[in-house]
Amino acid sequence: MHLEFHQVDAFSERPFAGNPAMVYRLQEWLSDGLMQQIAAEHNLAETAFVVQDRSQWQIRWFTPTTEVPLCGHATLASAHVLLEVYNVPSERLEFHSQSGPLSVTREQGRLLLDFPRIDPQPLQQRLPVAEALGCPVVEVLQTKELLVVLESEQAVRDCVPDMAAIAQLPGLGVIVTARGDAHDFVSRYFAPGIGIPEDPVTGSTHCCLIPYWAQQLGKTELRAFQRSSRGGELYCRLEGDRVKIGGYARRVASGTLML
Template identity: 75%
Template sequence: MELEFHQVDAFSERPFSGNPAMVYRLDSWLTDELMQHIAAEHNLAETAFLVREAQGWHIRWFTPTTEVPLCGHATLASAHVLFEVYNEPSERIDFIGKTGALSVTRENGRLLLDFPVLVPTNVGVTIELEQALGVDIVDVFGSAELMVLLESEQAVRDCKPDMAALARLPWPGVIITAKGNQHDFVSRYFAPGIGIPEDPVTGSTHCSLIPYWSNRLGKLGLTAYQCSARGGELFCRLEGDRVKIGGYARLVAKGTLLLG
């Protein structure tokens, strides 16, 4: 069996920046075990698998070690592949994922994710978290992930967490964030417990970041920057109980996986 794959750098116009994701458009589903093996073989933060169904494109996302319920950058990458490689005719692609309906549209040269809001609530600081991050913490919130507010963009950039300690925390991952210097806010995301020590650019974390910063800054439209080593810019809007997360994407590689 031969399977075609495409690698896309999401949330960037340039190759070798943003967040790389692998995309497989399948005619029918592979076994869960095989999809997990394929994701481990590519060893990127996310590998997305797509199958066309009656309601739209069913999408599943795998890290090198586990399947996850939601992934922004691999959804953006998948839409880019469907638009640019497979010539999807409409300006909107509807996806069905584990969290429900998702969509990606083309707007002003960018791709725009439509994701559900995940409002963070205050959960308080713990000694374990402070020790794991090794920085002064302003406040801590929780939703799907743990979201930690730091005092400045520089504090976010300088943070050097203890990955083993983060992996022991009872959360899938930890977001650190602060008000930005050139952008409305900045962030980084660590998820060593699911095989991602630091994710370069993470769309799904902005489901919590956008409502928090929108409320704090008193504005619905926001610019964001995830200041990992690769880095990536996101263009965000809060629209009721949905968030719009925009960015660019660049196809950087394609090939064939040989099985059997």
């Protein structure tokens, strides 16, 4: 069996920046175990698999160790591959996922994700978050991840977490964020418990970052930057119970997996 794959740097206009994702367009689903093995073989933060169902697309995402319910950058990468490699004739792609319907459209040269809004809630229990991050924290909130507010962008840059301690905290991972210097806000995302010590650029975490910072800053259109070593810029908008997350994408490799 031969399977075609495409590697895309999402949330970047240039190669070797943003967040790399592997994309497979399948005729039908492979077994869960085989898709997990393929994701482990590529060893990227996410490998996305898409299958067409009439005019819609089913999408699933796998880290090297587990399937996840939502992934922004690999959805952006999948849309880029369908539009630019397979020439799917659409200005709006509809994906169905474990997290419900998702769409991707073009806007001003960027691809725009339409994702569900997630409002973080104050954490009700005392957790050793500051100890795990190795820095003071201003506020801790919770969704499927922990959302930790730090005092400055510099504090986000300087954060050196204890990955073993981070993996013991509840949830999929830990988002650290602060008001930005040149952007409205910045963030980083650590998820060693699901095989991602630090994710370069994470679209899905902005489902909760956007409503949080929209409330803090009193605006619904925001520019964000994920302060990983690769880095990536995101164009964000809050629209009712949805968030729009925009960015660029660049295909850097294509090939064939031979099984």
